[in-house]
Amino acid sequence: MRTLQTTPPSPETTTAPLVRVRNLSKDYHLGSFPFRSTVRAVNDVSFDINRGEIVALVGESGSGKSTIARILARLEQPTGGQLIIDGQDIFATERRRASMTYRSKVQMVFQDPFGSLNPAHRIEHFLTRPLQLHGEDDSPRALKLKLRELMATVGLGEQMLDRYPHQLSGGQRQRVAIARALAVEPEIILADEPTSMLDVSVRIGILNLMRKLRDERGVSMLYITHDLASARYIADTTMVMCAGDLVEGGESIELMAAPHHPYTRLLLSAVPDAYRAQGIRPPKREATGRNAGRGAGERVTLSPSHWALKVPESTA
């Protein structure tokens, strides 16, 4: 059993952003001499994620969203830049691979709920190991209680623990993947298009679960998506990526009501508007989480260091 740091965080660490990304870049080198070329997938990107905040990273395919998630999950090495989590300069102190402490703070949920669970194991298997690694008391009784709690948190019945992945629907498998991430009580979950392979009818359930985890457990999330409507629905903050650059970022409701950058406007113009199509006024959306109490269109004060924007002068 692993011993986790139990020292309570200082007041400074609890108010500071949980994650600070500074000047992050990633180049991929393709081909071999003399036909070598370089793709700059992420270009000098900086942003913060606060505790208990959902930050959406939106943009077209190939804009660099997943590369950022993979670098934060330590599945890829960056070409340059800094990642500071809980005040620790991660790339400087854990150069080659992530420590167990890092892995218990930062968890990832992937797009494909079908490929992320080994079909040879029952659901119980996927949750038991992380619970044993993380928990203080790994007696069979305590473990059983935790498994039950975990399943209840993600909206699944205890009886599903005995099933194999193929016996579950896509939405149920994605809930298991979220439960597996939650088992180590992470501070942040990196969710890379967690609903894009699911039926439209079950997507809302996963989005609501993510909101619940933020609101009830204070879990921060980096939510990668193409879908601006879902970003507006769950994310406190939305950042827009275009060809490796972070072009605009802001409080989600406000950013989508008044986008500054032409690329954000273009993305928004492609979102189908069911209300407008039917000539109906959309209902007011209640802000939740960090934005509770703020109405749409109300201006919010953002920390100047919250993100580094690269808005062309003509549109700033």
Ligand SMILES: Nc1ncnc2c1ncn2[C@@H]1O[C@H](COP(=O)(O)OP(=O)(O)OP(=O)(O)O)[C@@H](O)[C@H]1O
């Ligand atoms: N392993 C790799 N080798 C070479 N190029 C890569 C690699 N991974 C990503 N890229 C390139 O980096 C750029 C960004 O890719 P990335 O997957 O981060 O974009 P994305 O916005 O997440 O797209 P999608 O939504 O389709 O996943 C693309 O041009 C992609 O082709």
